[in-house]
Amino acid sequence: MKALTFTEFGAASVLQYITVADPIVTAETVLVKTTYIGLNYADIYRRQGTYHLADHTPYIDGYEGIGVIVEVGSAVTDYAIGDRVMFVDVPLANAELVAVPVANVIRVPDLLSDQFAASIGLQGLTADFLAHDLAQNQPGDRVLIHGISGGVGQILSQMLTADGCQVYGVASTPAKQRLALDAGAEKVFLRHDDWAKDYHDYFATVFDGVGKTLPLSLQLTATRGRIVFYGMAGGNPPKVDPLALMQGSKSLMTGDLWDFLIDAPSRQKRAARLFGYVQRQQITLNVPTIFPLAEGAQAHEALEQGKVAGKILLQP
Ligand SMILES: NC(=O)c1ccc[n+]([C@@H]2O[C@H](COP(=O)([O-])OP(=O)(O)OC[C@H]3O[C@@H](n4cnc5c(N)ncnc54)[C@H](OP(=O)(O)O)[C@@H]3O)[C@@H](O)[C@H]2O)c1
Structure with missing residues (x-):
């Protein structure tokens, strides 16, 4: 698969879009083919080396995204191939494929588009x-x-x-x-x-x-x-x-x-509460700015320089 990676900490120029091994699907994970990945300030801190980052060679940034399940682990019963799901706290998300522990999966209501759900998640x-x-x-x-x-x-x-x-x-x-x-x-x-x-x-x-x-x-x-x-x-x-x-x-x-998303019920309860505001049309968002994942370095620069109002999404 393709992923946005880095091997040293520093400016956005350390980011490289390269081919890496696909993630391993264990019994309690699902493999998600990402459609959009959310970019956050914490991703900048991680790239700079000042924030917790999953140990991985090379480093892969990103913790939230949305996509479709393409493989399920042997112990997974609640989700199936083809389900549209999102996640907000899973490492190594700047990639075409992400192995998501089943407890971290959040179902996406039909009324939310992929772009909207990816923009509101984390x-x-x-x-x-x-x-x-x-x-x-x-x-x-x-x-x-x-x-x-x-x-x-x-x-x-x-x-x-x-x-x-x-x-x-x-x-x-x-x-x-x-x-x-x-x-x-x-x-x-x-x-x-x-x-x-x-x-x-x-x-x-x-x-x-x-x-x-x-x-x-x-x-x-x-x-x-x-x-x-x-x-x-x-x-x-x-x-x-x-x-x-x-x-x-x-x-x-x-x-x-x-520290507040500690298990599957706490994630689902909070997500349902959040989606309730959207369903009641109490929360609207401006249109996100989308960069190809391959151009992740430009996306990081845009976020750091405050050039963009609203969410930045990366598209594999
Ligand atoms: N604790 C948590 O669990 C958690 C989770 C997610 C995010 N966060 C944190 O929440 C913060 C906001 O995240 P976000 O995703 O909303 O980022 P964002 O969309 O980039 O918003 C950052 C905001 O900070 C303001 N800002 C930046 N520099 C400033 C300065 N020097 N003086 C005053 N205001 C300044 C900007 O104001 P203007 O737009 O007016 O320029 C902007 O509205 C970040 O610090 C992030 O790390 C914490």
């Missing part, structure tokens, strides 16, 4: 656990999302709006501000404007996937409110003083999606 399940496992906001709560027009941000914003929250956000450009307002946000601040001084101690929850904004998030969070820290798209976060948190009875919560 970022949608992330938004779901941030909103429903960590923050647990009540209708009427005021919440703020940094990077509201990013992949997770867009989905989280629509999900919380549907949950009855008043959603505020921060974006870098007027075009991204417009995108978030059109998706239902109440107010969207421009990152470089001087807006924050009027919103100290204001939000029940601040969702921070940017990282270096943590001190600002602490100021914006209301007494007894919480900061949900889940990523560092803007660089490593500065240290947070626990005393500063305690003085306003503020809490810092964190989480990694993989």
